[in-house]
Amino acid sequence: MKNLSQTPVVADKAAAEIAGHPAWIRLKAAVEELRPFQAKDGSIDLNSRGATTRDEADALLATVVDATRELAPLFPHDAAYLDAVIADLGRWADSGYAVPDFLDSLLAFQPAGQREDGLGHLVVFPMYTQNGNPDRNLEAVLLNVVWPDWLAELERTRFDNPMFVPITFSDFTAGYDTNSAVLFPETVAVRKAPERFTWGGIFCDREAARFRAVSTAAVDTLGLEIPADAATLLEDQELAQQTFVLWDLVHDRTHSHGDLPFDPFMIKQRSPFWMYGLEELRCDLTAFKAAVELEAEGPETASGRMGRNVQYAILFDRMFRFPVSGGRVRNYDGLGGQLLFAYLHKHDALRWTDNRLRIDWKRAATVTTDLCTEIETLYRDGIDRPKTAHWLAAYQLVSRYLTPHPASTWAKGADALPFAEYNDSKSLNKALCDAVLPDEFPLSMFFEALSKKLSGVIASTSGITGTTDLGAAA
Template identity: 30%
Template sequence: MSGTDAAQRRTDAAYPLKTDAAYRLQDDMLDEAARLGRTLVPRVDAFRARQRDDGTVPDPKDADRRGLAVLKDEAADWFAAHGRSAQADALAADVDDWLAAGLDTPPHFARSRDALTAPADGDWAAFLAPVQTTNSVPPVGRRLEFFLVRRKEPDALPELAVHYPHPKNNCQATVLLAGSEGLREGNCIVFFPENVAAHDKVTEQKYAIFFFNKFRRIHEQFALPSAQAVLTPDSVPQDSAGLDPGVCYQARSVWGYLHDYFHHQGRWPLDRHVKLKMNWFIGLLEELKVDARTALACHTDALVPYAGEQIAMILLERMFRYPLDAHAVRNFDAGTGVFLFSWLRGHGALVADGAGLLRLDQERMIDALRELVDTIEGMEAAVQTPAEYRSAARELVRTLLRPGAEGDRYAFTDDQQTLLRARERLAALPPLHFAPAEL
């Protein structure tokens, strides 16, 4: 790929690879993170173990109420002592209201959700509330969680943003310094305001925090082996394999920026149509479109750094890791991967090799991604109303994802089952555990 090669040469020159030691985080909050790991975090873990998936505590005891009250006071004091008085007040009010309503009622932490502000690059943020930790270690639900993060945007961002100026950059690339069990273990790398347990709906996404230091090990333990079970050895993308931890963080953070940048382009930009984009069919196509546009930018634009790494990450994560989910037929991200698999199959980018494996043709893949973007954007340009958009998106998705059983979004075809070859083996692996600030 000439575009990718050119971009990679430029990346190597402008952002030379650093050693592991050079990337080890020197952070004045690390000692505080370690202290929280001995004090506040164990209290959070103990309380979340008592909760159901909806956040309620079954048959709450006096010990549960006392434990939450103590936890509230400790956390509120910590927030206030570190200059986050608004969060301290919001947390105290949310906990007091929940205690008054009864812990066997669903929690409502809208005040805490809204009191959090996105940290500036280099600054830290912390949060405590019942949160849905997507892709964490089961049981996954709206359980009490805590995190402390340091925002660390990629070194290439200032120059990249000149050529790809984001109109509303509400995404934050961060390093997880300390976290409760739902964040410290498993594959959850995202935190959105809509993840917080609350009775009302989020109408504007004021922050989107990504724990990108967790990505490398997740990618190497799940995405790469899954691809190796499906693709011929010589066609498995290798650009994202065996990366220096800091380089992987940089590349993943650039992907995150471009992904969100493309969300805000085109006929129906995300910032003006948040509720509409939450439609399952529209959202599935939206995610595929912005990742395809990111991959195409990497392929054609020599100004984009870590081009090869990003293309490999996008392909391996979306097509080979996401469908491994135990409830893939109900999982939004898994659906994008299954759709992409069949799209590439239909466009000659994934062909049978004769040994039970598929061969990935990367040039045809690029052509297929370009046609995918054109198809989705053509559909978006043709519709005039939200109702037309929902109907057209459903029709397009159903060309490759057949209807499933009641409660399921789709059903795997025999060909799509190919993606699940490594599911059982990978699901049997112990969950990943992340030390504070690990890159």
């Protein structure tokens, strides 16, 4: 596995040509030059020391507008959106570069209604990039939709998800030269949030490339023997992209299905972070169960062949990348990965002995599905519980398999928590969240060691795409 060679992905010819188009190059350069002058909210203070002048800002924005107008005929399906973008850019300039408002263009952009394999989009918005740049800078992205026939049929017949838009990068500005792998309307600067969001984009090429790089390094580091089809998945970028599209399709829809689902993007942490970790893991394990069912249908269909790959992807990404990526403050995705590993370990579906990891591939699917059942039972029972009791029950589930921090108040049980000190639920909920340690469930010794060994390859995946040379990235 150490001499990994990437199977190249042939980009859509039109998209590749547009990435080299002089107008795109001018647009990208102007956005990058404008970026340092924007505040966190996207505004530009023309009166502060070191700021750009009004004439300089106007010249840069005029370049963005002119380049967008020149590129627009290459995207006739986005004509209304790009007209709205140009109008919103003009209003931003007319406001003196106050906090930008791109609600009109956001409402005009409807990629979920245009899911056609290979269809390209030019996206220009002031926005933050989740897991990337936290500021609402102006960003520009060239992307392609991924919508093969077999996936369209699954979405139509089994996994309805009309808002899901899988995409790949052609080129991007600095906000996406990061770990961000999503394009979400929630991140765009607007005067008011729309009544509802109608689409969400996920960059399957970045997810797949990152998965391949980190999983390959983990397999080598841990001395893990993997089946031949798992090795093929790690070697083939196109196959990995298709795998992530199916995984994401089922994961994304699960947030609104089942007992007691909730919005996982309430990132202000109105609940203890393990609630978000369990929700994300529930969605992944639901996708895992669906993949087991697809695999059982046999290799005669594309979806049947992809079922096994989705299982590998969820196990490897969840266990090897999630726990050791990002910081340790309220890292709910990391928590879910730790929980999956510990559950498999305690149910003897994997072993770490003699400095080698061994997975019982025959039992792994059954045990992983059992964990999904435990989480589903927690959710179903939660319907009849008050919120704080549900939080405590969820904590007890996690702490059956993960050891809490020795100084944890939550680990001491309900008697140690301030239930009797507050009369109103809002204050009580805040106090209970405040009692959570930043790293309530620290990494085990296994993951502490793995984190040090994989830190370099994980850092190298920032900004990765489907055409990145993984050998160079590692």
